[in-house]
Amino acid sequence: MTIQLLLADDQAMVRGALAALLDLETDLQVVAQVGRGDEVLDAVRASSPDVCLLDIEMPGLDGLEVARLLAREAPGVRSLIVTTFGRPGYVRRALEAGASGFVVKDAPASELAEAVRRVHAGLRVVDPALATESLYGGASPLTARERETLLLAMEGHRAPDIAARLFLSPGTIRNHLSSAIAKTGTSTAVEAAREAQSRGWL
Template identity: 65%
Template sequence: MIRLLLADDQALVRGALAALLSLEPDLEVVAEVDRGDLVVAAAREHRPDVALLDIEMPGLDGIAATAALRRAVPATRVCIVTTFGRPGFLRRAMEAGASGFVVKDTPARELADAVRRIASGLRVVDPALAAESLVSGGSPLTAREREVLCAARDGGTAADLAHALGLSEGTVRNHLSAAIGKTGARTRAEAVRLAEGHGWLL
């Protein structure tokens, strides 16, 4: 039996995944959590072969949870199962140690096959997303530029952002200007939108 851990903050989605995967004779869901920061503890307790993680979860996002899980329980392989099929997310998930990346509208039979392949040590990536990721390349943003753009999502002045991030206003303006230039945007709001669309922000 291949033992599975499911992590998704939407109970309906998590329940549907569990029900579908449990229909397979060789798959067993041994744990379910609704927060990213509960993944490692659940994996330590239940020792799953494969963890299926959503990206957007409270506590810890799926990419950070992947990295934490790979450090804490390296025998557990990770497959990201997400609505957000964005090239930037794919690249960052793989860098964090994920073995698979599939979108939630993947047919149940294909998802089960993906889980089996991941459990056997293979990598599985949604082919359309893999192609898009190769074409679009990696994120041009530095970690600090990404942090400033994330903070800018809710609006606020440069002074507000500086206060929230513990930076000077000039530094915030410089990072925003660089991010606007790198995304090819005309405004801060457009830079946020473009970066989110590519999966460069979380």
């Protein structure tokens, strides 16, 4: 039986390289490729893949949000995070979002193919080093700028005021806050700041 795959990565060269490597495996077939997170669900409906390989940082929706969306809207499709960002803090969040696995892009092609097979079989696959680190709390997924922005938000400052203090545009500040909110699984900047603080990220 051929395992059908969808690749979601905003870097066309990386996406093409992954597709070429995976298509060398006799039991794997790439049936769809997209460059944005918000294109994944439509592509899943059109191509009916068994496993989606998702990058984390993509326009539209990030890979973790896509994994959560797939778990809700297409529960028969497995998702595997394949990313450059091998941060332990992402592993726990990926699994909580509904992803079946988490591997880094510099893993050998044979390991990636085996990860796909294991995920398709209903197993969970996590890079061993990252799994160990995540058990001990993991690293913060927040960037330095996101932490700085959240600290000011926690003090009661709004986006225009934060922008003035950090010499950035209000739009950039809203992007940082939105990213931090997504990463903490909360609804507002203040909630995100409190959650990040409770996890020792601030």
